[in-house]
Amino acid sequence: MGTAGAEHSDLYAIRMAASYLRHGLTGTAxxxxxLRGLPPERGFLVVAGLxxxxxxxxxxxxxxxxxxxxxxxxxxxxxxxxALGELTFTGDVxxxxxxxxxxxxxxxxxxxxxxxxxxxxxxxxxxxxxxQSAVATKAAxxxxxxxxxxxxxxxxxxxxxxxxxxxxxxACAMTGFAGSSHVGAARRYGLPLxxxxxxxxxxxxxxxxxxFRAYATDFPEAPVFVVDTFDALGGVRTAVAxxxxxxxxxxxxxxxxxxxDRLGLARAARKILDEAGYVQARIMLSGGLDEYELAxxxxxxxPVDSYGVGTKLGVSADAPxxxxxxxxxxxxxxxxxxxxxxxxxxxxxxxASGDQDVLSRRDEPAPPGHRPVLTxxxxxxxxxxxxxxxxxxxxxxxxxxxxxxxxxxxxxxxxPVGVRxxxxxxxxxxx
Amino acid sequence: MGTAGAEHSDLYAIRMAASYLRHGLTGTAxxxxxLRGLPPERGFLVVAGLxxxxxxxxxxxxxxxxxxxxxxxxxxxxxxxxALGELTFTGDVxxxxxxxxxxxxxxxxxxxxxxxxxxxxxxxxxxxxxxQSAVATKAAxxxxxxxxxxxxxxxxxxxxxxxxxxxxxxACAMTGFAGSSHVGAARRYGLPLxxxxxxxxxxxxxxxxxxFRAYATDFPEAPVFVVDTFDALGGVRTAVAxxxxxxxxxxxxxxxxxxxDRLGLARAARKILDEAGYVQARIMLSGGLDEYELAxxxxxxxPVDSYGVGTKLGVSADAPxxxxxxxxxxxxxxxxxxxxxxxxxxxxxxxASGDQDVLSRRDEPAPPGHRPVLTxxxxxxxxxxxxxxxxxxxxxxxxxxxxxxxxxxxxxxxxPVGVRxxxxxxxxxxx
Numbered sequence: 001m002g003t004a005g006a007e008h009s010d011l012y013a014i015r016m017a018a019s020y021l022r023h024g025l026t027g028t029a030x031x032x033x034x035l036r037g038l039p040p041e042r043g044f045l046v047v048a049g050l051x052x053x054x055x056x057x058x059x060x061x062x063x064x065x066x067x068x069x070x071x072x073x074x075x076x077x078x079x080x081x082x083a084l085g086e087l088t089f090t091g092d093v094x095x096x097x098x099x100x101x102x103x104x105x106x107x108x109x110x111x112x113x114x115x116x117x118x119x120x121x122x123x124x125x126x127x128x129x130x131x132q133s134a135v136a137t138k139a140a141x142x143x144x145x146x147x148x149x150x151x152x153x154x155x156x157x158x159x160x161x162x163x164x165x166x167x168x169x170x171a172c173a174m175t176g177f178a179g180s181s182h183v184g185a186a187r188r189y190g191l192p193l194x195x196x197x198x199x200x201x202x203x204x205x206x207x208x209x210x211x212f213r214a215y216a217t218d219f220p221e222a223p224v225f226v227v228d229t230f231d232a233l234g235g236v237r238t239a240v241a242x243x244x245x246x247x248x249x250x251x252x253x254x255x256x257x258x259x260x261d262r263l264g265l266a267r268a269a270r271k272i273l274d275e276a277g278y279v280q281a282r283i284m285l286s287g288g289l290d291e292y293e294l295a296x297x298x299x300x301x302x303p304v305d306s307y308g309v310g311t312k313l314g315v316s317a318d319a320p321x322x323x324x325x326x327x328x329x330x331x332x333x334x335x336x337x338x339x340x341x342x343x344x345x346x347x348x349x350x351x352a353s354g355d356q357d358v359l360s361r362r363d364e365p366a367p368p369g370h371r372p373v374l375t376x377x378x379x380x381x382x383x384x385x386x387x388x389x390x391x392x393x394x395x396x397x398x399x400x401x402x403x404x405x406x407x408x409x410x411x412x413x414x415x416p417v418g419v420r421x422x423x424x425x426x427x428x429x430x431x
Numbered sequence: 432m433g434t435a436g437a438e439h440s441d442l443y444a445i446r447m448a449a450s451y452l453r454h455g456l457t458g459t460a461x462x463x464x465x466l467r468g469l470p471p472e473r474g475f476l477v478v479a480g481l482x483x484x485x486x487x488x489x490x491x492x493x494x495x496x497x498x499x500x501x502x503x504x505x506x507x508x509x510x511x512x513x514a515l516g517e518l519t520f521t522g523d524v525x526x527x528x529x530x531x532x533x534x535x536x537x538x539x540x541x542x543x544x545x546x547x548x549x550x551x552x553x554x555x556x557x558x559x560x561x562x563q564s565a566v567a568t569k570a571a572x573x574x575x576x577x578x579x580x581x582x583x584x585x586x587x588x589x590x591x592x593x594x595x596x597x598x599x600x601x602a603c604a605m606t607g608f609a610g611s612s613h614v615g616a617a618r619r620y621g622l623p624l625x626x627x628x629x630x631x632x633x634x635x636x637x638x639x640x641x642x643f644r645a646y647a648t649d650f651p652e653a654p655v656f657v658v659d660t661f662d663a664l665g666g667v668r669t670a671v672a673x674x675x676x677x678x679x680x681x682x683x684x685x686x687x688x689x690x691x692d693r694l695g696l697a698r699a700a701r702k703i704l705d706e707a708g709y710v711q712a713r714i715m716l717s718g719g720l721d722e723y724e725l726a727x728x729x730x731x732x733x734p735v736d737s738y739g740v741g742t743k744l745g746v747s748a749d750a751p752x753x754x755x756x757x758x759x760x761x762x763x764x765x766x767x768x769x770x771x772x773x774x775x776x777x778x779x780x781x782x783a784s785g786d787q788d789v790l791s792r793r794d795e796p797a798p799p800g801h802r803p804v805l806t807x808x809x810x811x812x813x814x815x816x817x818x819x820x821x822x823x824x825x826x827x828x829x830x831x832x833x834x835x836x837x838x839x840x841x842x843x844x845x846x847p848v849g850v851r852x853x854x855x856x857x858x859x860x861x862x
Contacts (some may be wrong), residue, residue, distance in 0.1 A: 008593045010585075010612040012627045019649045025635055052592075069618045115635055123588055123596075123613075131591035131746070154441075158752045160562035160595040161483075162439045165554075167591055181441040182554075187500045196443045200759035203767045204456055204546055218450045219506050224443075259770075289488055311752050315562075320746035321589045328631035336634045339690075393861050 006084075007066040011074060016089075017116035018080040027224050027332030029118045030345045033125055035102055036323040043414025044101040044404060045322055046140045046397060047108050048171050049132030051098065054383050056124045060089040060117075093378035094362070094369050096348070097175055098410045099393035100373060101400040103408075104417040105340070106348050106359060107374065108133065108324065115331065122326045129315075130324045131164075136171035138291070138316040140401065142309050143175055144409055145294030148179035150306035152194045153185065154286055155314030171196040174393045178306065189390055195224050196256050196284065196308070202229040212242040216253075220246065224254040224284060227269070234258055236269045240276045251280035254305070258287040263302050270303040284308060290317065291411050335428055339374050342421075348373035349422075355405045360422030367422070437515075438497040440554045442505060446517075448547035449511040458763030460546040461776045464556055465476040465538040467754040474845025475532040475835060476753055477571045477828060478539050479602050480563030481642060482529060485814050487555045491520040491548075520548050525793070526810035527779070530605050530824035531804060534830040534839075534847040536771070537779050537790060538805065539564065539755065546762065553757045561755045562595075564625075567602035571724070571832065573740050574606055575840055576725035581609035581737035583625045584616065585717055586745030599745050605824045609737065620821055626655050627687050627739070628717065633660040643673040647684075651677065655685040656698070663688055667700045671707045685713035685736070693718070694733050701734035715739060721748065722842050766859055771851070773860050781802035782855075786836045791853030798853070 020026060035045055036312020062070070067081050075258035076084075096102050108129055111118050142151055153172040156165035162184065169185020180186045186193040197215055205211035208229060216223045224243075227235025236255050243253045257265050262285050273281045285297070286308030287352070290349035294307060311317070327341035345362035349370035358367055366372060377384055407415045421429065451457060466476055493501075498512050507515075520542020527533050539560055542549050573582055584603035587596035593615065600616020610625035611617045617624040628646055635643035639660060647654040656673075658666025667686050674684045686704070688696050693716050704712045716728070717739030725738060742748070758772035766774035776793035780801035789798055797803060808815055838846045852860065 007614040007618065008587070008596065009614055010587070010627075011614055011617075011624045012612065012629060014614065015626060015646075015650055016628060016632050019632070019645060020635070022649060023645055027575075029635070031631070066614070066618075070614070073624050074614075075652050119631065124590040124593075127590060127592065127596060130589040131595075133854055134794070135591075156439070156441070157557040158561040158755065159558060160566075160591060160598055161558065162555075163594050164562075164591040165439065165558060183440055183442055183445065183497070183501070183505075186442075186504075187438065187497075193442045193504050195446060196441075197447060198443060199769060200550065201447050201450070201771055203759050204451070204460065204762050206762075206765075214450060214454055218453060219446055221506050315746070315751035320751040321742050324589065328634050331635050334637075337631060338634055357614065362774055386506075431518040 006060055006062040006120065007069070009120055013119050013122055014070065014074060014084070014100070014293045017120045018076055018084065020116045021080065021083045026114045028112060028118060029115040029328060030110060030112045030330040031105045031118050031122070031326055032329045032341055032346060033129060033324060033326045034107040034341060035104045036325050036340060037104045038323070039319045039417055041411065042137060042319055042415060043408035043410065044103060044137065045133050046136040046175065047100050047102055047133055048098050048136035048174060049129040050095050050109070050377070051388055052128040052132070053109065053125050054093070054378055057093065057121060057129060057378060058274050058381065058383065060121060060124070061087065087117065087120070088381060089113065089121060090381040091117055092376065094374045095377045096373050097375055097387065097393065099396035099400070101404060101417055101424060102373070103357060105342065105355065106419060107346055110345055110374065112345060126324055126326055130322050132167050132171060134316045134319060135168055135212040135314070136174055138313050139172050139175040139177065140320070140397070141291040142294055142313060145291035145298060145411060146307055147298040149298065149304055152306055152308045153177050153180035153182060153191070154308040154310035156182040156185065158311040159314040170390065173390055174395060175397055177314040181308065195219065195222065197224065197226050199226060199229040202226070208235060208238050209242065212238055214244065216242055216246050216248060216251055217302040220248060220252070222252050224256050226258065227255045228258055228260065232260060232265045233268055233272060236272045240273065240278055243278065253278070254282035254284050255346045256286060259396065263300055265296060266302050267306050282306065286310065288312065295411055337429065342425060344425070344428050346374070346425070350405065356418040356420055358422050359419050359425060361424040361428060364422050364424040435772035437491055437493040437551065440551060445501065445505060445515070448551045449507055449515065451547045451550070452511065452514045457545045457547060459543060460549045460759060461536045461541055461543045461761040462549050462553070462757055463760045463772055463777060464540040464560060464755060464757045465772060466533055466535045467621060467756050467771060468535045468846055469754070470750045471844060472566060472842070473750060474839035474841065474847050475534060475568065476564050477567040477606065478531050478564055479529050480560040481526050481540070481808070482819055483559040483563070484540065484556050485809060486523070487559060488520045488524065488552060488809060489812065489814065491552060492518065493858060515755045518548065518551070519812060520544065520552060521812040523807065523811065525805045527804050528806055528818065528824065528827055530827035530831070532835060533804070534788060534850055535789065536773065537811045537850060538777055541776055541805065543704035543776060557755055557757055561753050562597050563752065564643055564681060565747045565753040566599055566745070567605055569744050570606040570608065571828070572722040572842060573725055573744060576722035576842060577738055578729040580729065580735055583737055583739045583821065584608050584611035584613060584622070584737040587613040587616065589742040590745040597790060601821065604821055606828055607825060612739065626650065626653065628655065628657050630657060630660045633657070639666060639669050640673065641738055643669055644676065647673055647677050651679060653683050653685070655687050657689065658686045659689055659691065663691060663696045664699055664703060667703045671704065671709055674709065677732055681709040682711035684709070687713050687715040687717060687833040689718040690771050694728060694731055697733050697735050713737065719743065726842055768860065773856060775856070775859050777805070777856070780821050783834065787849040787851055789853050790850050790856060792855040792859060795853050
């Protein structure tokens with residue numbers, strides 16, 4: 001997903017770029033990809049997708065095939081096509097690094113480049129940042145809801161396509177999930193692969209005991225028995241019987257519950273396991289989970305060791321997009337106020353102990369005790385060496401999550417961290 | 432997105448397949464990918480994603496790299512890895528062709544194949560069908576909401592990745608959208624490319640008249656002026672002035688409104704255009720649209736010629752997934768009832784004039800006057816020659832949309848078409 005043909009653009013962007021080239025509007029522009037707002041049930045946005053953005057910018061060019069198509073349909077002259085064919089991205093990018101938390105109206109990414117280039121990359125940047133940030137935010141909320149229980153990414157089945165499934169796995173890795181069931185995501189992002197089995201296995205054998213025994217014989221290291229094909233608590237007893245039969249240590253086995261009154265079943269399953277001496281056997285729970293249900297189970301002290309979170313995470317069900325916008329804020333040294341976008345290149349300053357960010361002009365110094373959030377990630381079209389790894393993103397996320405005021409962290413009706421404007425920005429916006 | 436490594440699977444599916452191979456459970460299985468239910472605001476599901484499914488099944492195999500990873504982490508023996516390395520998909524597939532409407536609990540896809548294969552393709556099928564069908568359904572609802580007005584796909588900006596943007600363009604083409612702003616989607620799916628311009632163009636010039644003149648000079652065939660950078664109705668007057676200045680015929684130009692009281696502004700814009708003699712000039716409207724807002728504007732007889740529909744379509748905002756499930760329904764000649772999945776391979780029969788489908792066993796004849804919905808799309812791992820093109824899918828969609836009872840078509844609290852069980856299925860399910 002990282003690199004792609006420049007045709008992943010709207011026609012208007014290409015025509016506007018061609019028009020800018022014709023009219024000599026090739027001065028330096030700054031566009032701000034910023035967060036216009038948050039839905040009522042979001043107190044923050046986790047930045048994700050930047051690695052893909054940088055790859056896309058580094059690889060930005062039109063292919064011969066794309067140019068032939070544009071020539072045929074886009075009312076372009078040969079000189080336009082020639083100019084577009086030579087175009088690469090040579091600009092600078094400032095961005096909130098992946099894993100950081102941002103609040104409206106802070107920018108996630110700012111692009112400073114010749115106007116035609118800065119316009120052409122709009123769709124790529126919005127596309128790669130918006131959904132990934134929405135899903136990373138949903139994953140972060142699941143972390144909050146789950147308390148200390150482990151979370152496993154089960155999100156790959158009802159997303160769009162394999163690339164999206166991978167992006168979700170990456171967002172889960174960034175936000176501290178303990179593993180993924182998705183082989184492709186686990187391989188790429190170094191997540192522990194988490195196993196289970198599904199009901200069809202039991203049904204294919206036709207007999208639960210026989211199925212459990214076959215599975216545990218084949219994969220004795222850490223079998224996870226799905227126990228509710230017929231009767232959940234009967235399934236727990238079968239799992240214990242098979243573990244005893246095969247001499248599996250209690251710490252190796254787990255049972256998974258997928259439906260019904262899972263809180264009640266988890267408590268009853270825990271009792272059965274404990275009474276059988278399988279105190280260390282783990283309980284996994286899955287099926288339609290989201291942060292709200294995780295919080296309910298956590299508040300009830302459900303005896304659950306790990307949760308498999310799937311569809312509602314993978315589509316960020318209650319807020320499937322994020323309200324991002326890409327706006328021109330400066331052209332040729334002239335600050336531009338575009339609708340609700342504040343003028344000029346910007347910086348976000350944050351205090352370790354503070355509960356209010358400062359949005360300022362990019363060239364203003366940090367207020368005392370504050371540190372910048374936006375970093376210079378691309379210079380003249382080349383990625384700046386730096387901390388772009390997934391591990392580093394995870395570290396930033398964990399630090400920001402600890403810093404986040406509880407009012408912004410709560411799952412229902414949170415209050416995002418406030419953002420005040422610096423004197424310089426206030427003067428510029430009022431001008 | 433069509434073909435992909437077999438590692439786009441959950442670990443359990445791979446382990447279960449390996450276990451089946453070890454235990455000789457390689458008999459023929461049928462899995463049904465069916466619609467468990469619909470959210471309250473959905474009366475039907477439009478099937479999409481099948482073309483990608485068939486490509487994925489035809490290309491299904493593990494790469495050497497994937498097998499090396501699985502060997503290292505998945506507790507597999509060399510004999511398992513060898514067997515998986517040789518595995519391809521050799522089964523049969525029955526499916527509701529793309530563009531058709533289905534209702535719970537009808538199947539979208541049924542796979543009949545040796546058990547290990549049928550299990551391994553679960554994630555690929557669920558992934559490729561579920562989201563694409565959800566988005567095609569949202570697009571269809573936008574068609575219904577818009578009445579006869581033209582719709583344009585503006586959905587590429589806040590989806591996940593470029594493949595998803597293309598899938599959305601394809602869903603829009605299937606459901607009768609008039610065009611797309613996305614160059615890549617338009618090129619692949621033969622959609623007319625629809626132009627516009629955005630506010631940053633006006634802001635870069637700094638003067639609306641100058642910007643409009645430059646754009647219309649550069650692209651005189653059908654310029655679409657975004658008129659609300661400063662003042663929407665002032666922008667309409669500027670568009671007329673520029674069209675006059677350049678001698679553009681009224682039928683060539685359009686104005687686009689993006690915010691504010693768009694109904695009132697559209698009416699006022701229409702009046703200005705008409706009074707200026709630009710009766711044929713078109714009005715386009717965009718910004719946060721969905722089927723509900725389209726229906727409101729349509730009911731108010733908004734003088735709008737086309738609507739650009741974006742983010743809420745691209746993520747199917749109010750129902751971002753579909754409740755699909757992939758369940759074993761027959762193994763080795765033995766029907767299997769899996770939770771709420773009815774046993775046995777199935778067929779769906781539909782009448783031209785009917786308002787109730789018949790769900791039957793696959794081998795039952797059609798009830799009088801009924802025709803089958805599921806067709807045999809893959810035989811022994813090879814696609815059956817047939818009507819898989821996007822044009823044919825669009826034709827099927829248009830026919831089914833005309834057939835759809837109004838109670839299932841309405842946007843709020845629709846009633847899905849009822850599904851009764853055939854005598855043969857009733858007997859099997861009761862057995």
